[in-house]
Amino acid sequence: MKLKEIVTEKSSLWIFGYGSLVWKPDFKFSRSKIGYINGFSRKFWHGDTFHRGNKETPGRVVTLVEDSEACTWGVGYEVHGAQIEESLRYLNIRESSLGGYVTELVEFYPRGEDEAVLALVYIATSDNPIYLGPASSEEIAAQIAMSSGKTGHNIEYLVRLAEFMRLYCPEVEDDHLFSIETAIIAMLPYLINKKRSMPVF
Numbered sequence: 521m522k523l524k525e526i527v528t529e530k531s532s533l534w535i536f537g538y539g540s541l542v543w544k545p546d547f548k549f550s551r552s553k554i555g556y557i558n559g560f561s562r563k564f565w566h567g568d569t570f571h572r573g574n575k576e577t578p579g580r581v582v583t584l585v586e587d588s589e590a591c592t593w594g595v596g597y598e599v600h601g602a603q604i605e606e607s608l609r610y611l612n613i614r615e616s617s618l619g620g621y622v623t624e625l626v627e628f629y630p631r632g633e634d635e636a637v638l639a640l641v642y643i644a645t646s647d648n649p650i651y652l653g654p655a656s657s658e659e660i661a662a663q664i665a666m667s668s669g670k671t672g673h674n675i676e677y678l679v680r681l682a683e684f685m686r687l688y689c690p691e692v693e694d695d696h697l698f699s700i701e702t703a704i705i706a707m708l709p710y711l712i713n714k715k716r717s718m719p720v721f
């Protein structure tokens with residue numbers, strides 16, 4: 521189905537965010553809903569050489585990995601009229617050009633609603649040149665602890681996502697996310713002792 525076919529006759533489009541988009545959409549939208557998509561799990565398996573890292577020390581950010589047993593919670597944003605072109609132009613630069621994500625269409629289920637709506641989602645696939653793939657929580661935490669980029673420190677990226685999940689989806693267990701957060705917290709005394717540039721955000 522082409523994008524133009526999902527922009528309904530009301531000229532509205534849903535965009536699903538599950539990483540930095542849940543706490544920093546940075547585009548105009550008409551309304552947003554907390555909800556989930558089925559068949560994907562969120563993993564810190566994508567590299568980032570711009571926003572939260574650089575070419576020498578790539579950061580780790582999230583992408584979606586197909587998993588028929590999983591669902592991923594995030595935020596759906598509805599954009600109308602001129603907001604559609606504005607948001608897509610902005611996200612094309614932020615997500616695709618700078619972040620290496622491609623777009624897919626998924627069914628988004630707003631919390632408490634039975635009906636799904638089609639939504640655009642930005643996913644980094646394993647054939648992506650800066651895709652980093654699986655690693656242990658400790659390895660991922662160590663990489664995050666040492667990375668920062670044009671938009672800020674990689675620890676901020678992790679902490680803001682964990683905060684979102686605790687605040688808006690407290691009932692959701694995300695072992696992958698929270699095990700990395702726990703590993704980062706365990707590392708803090710070492711990082712402070714090493715006087716590494718600790719992030720202030």
Ligand SMILES: N[C@@H](CCC(=O)N[C@@H](CS)C(=O)NCC(=O)O)C(=O)O
Pocket residue numbers: 536537538539540541542544567568571572581582583614615618619620621641642643671677
């Ligand atoms: N596509 C995911 C992940 C988006 C994401 O985290 N993209 C990075 C690009 S590598 C980004 O925008 N980072 C901005 C930031 O780190 O503040 C989402 O829907 O939230």
